[in-house]
Amino acid sequence: MNLTENEKLLEWSAKNYSEQIKKDFFQDNNNTSYYVKRDNLHCIEEYSWKTVLELNHKLNEVWAENSVMMEVQKTVLVTIMKAHQEKKETNKTSIDEYILPEYVYVF
């Protein structure tokens, strides 16, 4: 993935960042319990998309009602396509493909 794509993602996060978003993500609250009720909408599903449109449709299922994510959706789609192409062309492997990173958890 080239730097431009990284920069676009960073630009988006910087522009849309807010204290409330941060608070929501880090669950910065004083609730009496930290459990979250599950919706169980995605326990099992098909994952065989072939085109950008099909992937876009899958992302819509998760992000359709989130305007901030909708804003970055196109960039994400392009990045996914470009990254795959780059991997194919350069046969580039990630740093941790062969050896588990020593002190970093793999997310």
Add this chain to the structure above:
Amino acid sequence: MYILGISALYHDSAAALIKDGEIIAAAQEERFTRKKHDMRIPINAIKFCMKEENISIEEIDYVVYYDNPILTLDRFMNNVLALGEEASLLIKNNCFDLFSKKMWIHEELRKALGGKLGKYDKLLVTEHHISHAASAFYPSPYKKAVVLTIDGVGEWATTTIGIGSDNKIELKEEIRYPHSLGLMYSAFTYFCGFKVNSGDYKFMGLAPYGEPVYCDIIKKEIIQIKEDGSYKLNLKYFDYYKGKTMINESEFAKLFHGPRRQQESEITKREMDIAASVQKVIEEVILLLVRYAKKAYGEDVDNLVLAGGVALNCVANGKILREQIFKNIWIQPAAGDAGGALGAALYTYYHHLQKERIVNESDSQKGSYLGPEYTNEDIKRYLDSNNYIYHEYGEQIFTKIAENLENEKVIGLFHGRMEYGPRALGNRSIIADSRSPYMQSKLNLKIKYRESFRPFAPSVLEECYGDYFEIKSKSPYMLLVDDVASKRQLPFKLKEYLTEEKNNLLPIVNIPRSDIPAVTHVDYSARIQTVAKETNEYYYKVIKAFQEKTGCGVIINTSFNVRGEPIVCSPKEAYECFMRTEMDVLVMENCILYKEEQPEFKESEDWRKRYELD
């Protein structure tokens, strides 16, 4: 109907094959590639599973991956957003993997499977914690059970609670990333100079040497625990969510009076005390989680099933059992990500396809002996072709093994199907006499080449575990810790041997703590494996013969490998490991090999350079 489950691209890649709901085969990729915790697409494990049934990809009805990439992407993008301008490292370190591989998992697998994703050329994905939950519930001997999964992180969830009933699983509540018990444990593992994931088990083994003096600090500063077991981390101490290393080192250093321990440097009392404190906090949280799960979802349920990497914390598991919050517990032996492959396949068959589930009253895991097997003829062919000297026996082999054990020989034991999951359960094991006071340090330093403090586990005949241990339940998968029977314990005060100034652990492990000292940890605990004739007749006979000879029904069982090496899979790997170490005897099916009779063993490269220290 065949279903192939796959875990990959995080850690401990694996494949599992089920046929009409029955587990046919399962194995971790690391065993074939010889790279510990191998995370790549498990092409070798997949091939093994298909070969086991002699089937082609066209005959597999469903291929299922154990994690949902869209939800992982969602979590990642939300993480990026929550960091704002500070997200650059997270983007830099994670984007390529996520965008070029994980999002393309269907294509990666299609390529690995020869161009087609099963009969219908479709990939199913299950949610990460659903995969864990399914791996715990469906093979369990229970019709109904409360399900608890705890690990580092799935897509969003890090802990889930739910209920399994007949062929259905419903996860009701979860705790979400970045708050994670598994990641907190790994963070402390890292701070104490061990590797994340592979070092977690060592860290647990270190805990009994320490005193839990940091408990209050951890609970005050690092983790906020609610009465219902839900928890939240104080993220100022962690860096993993920023795409950096596990912890904020300067904040940790302030709290624990000094910097992170460097790997392989001396272990001090501080690390021992931190290990003891973290273990105590983890146990407290897990017990609260279990109590809440019982109250909220299991008032009429006697059974609890567990999975997720944290469920490999056998000390905590032992506490759950002793507290008797649930009458029965069952833990998936491949509780980490490898087990997700099996769970994904089972969930598809039972829950998604709504197939009838018949509960096996012992369990359906088949002792977790689900990997490759080599016949006696295969082994002889290998030995003959290399001119290795061996002696072949019939039933007398068990007496011969027992004689060697009694003579304090260290034996590599290789027979039957390889174990699925991180523990060796007698088929790919190094065994020795549990009564020897020097065996723990001998095995650690001369055979396994690992840290001297690390304890060894006992394998005990199922019918007599009560004679040796306080445990009140069978423990076939070595996932429960309890004390050596009080009548067998010898007076031993750790504090007298361990002070701020004097913290060399080697002399301590040589002091007998019971009449089975080699498997008695410094707090009298033991990680017990009960061995039943019905599950593993060969291994049972080995221990039985030892008991007939010595009166002792317990032997040491440790995994057949050296430090940093995956457990051996094939006869070749077993022989090489045997020859590289100071192991005395190698038993492979009906063949016994003695070190002194073997031809000179030469290797073109130093094996120590091949396996990175874990």
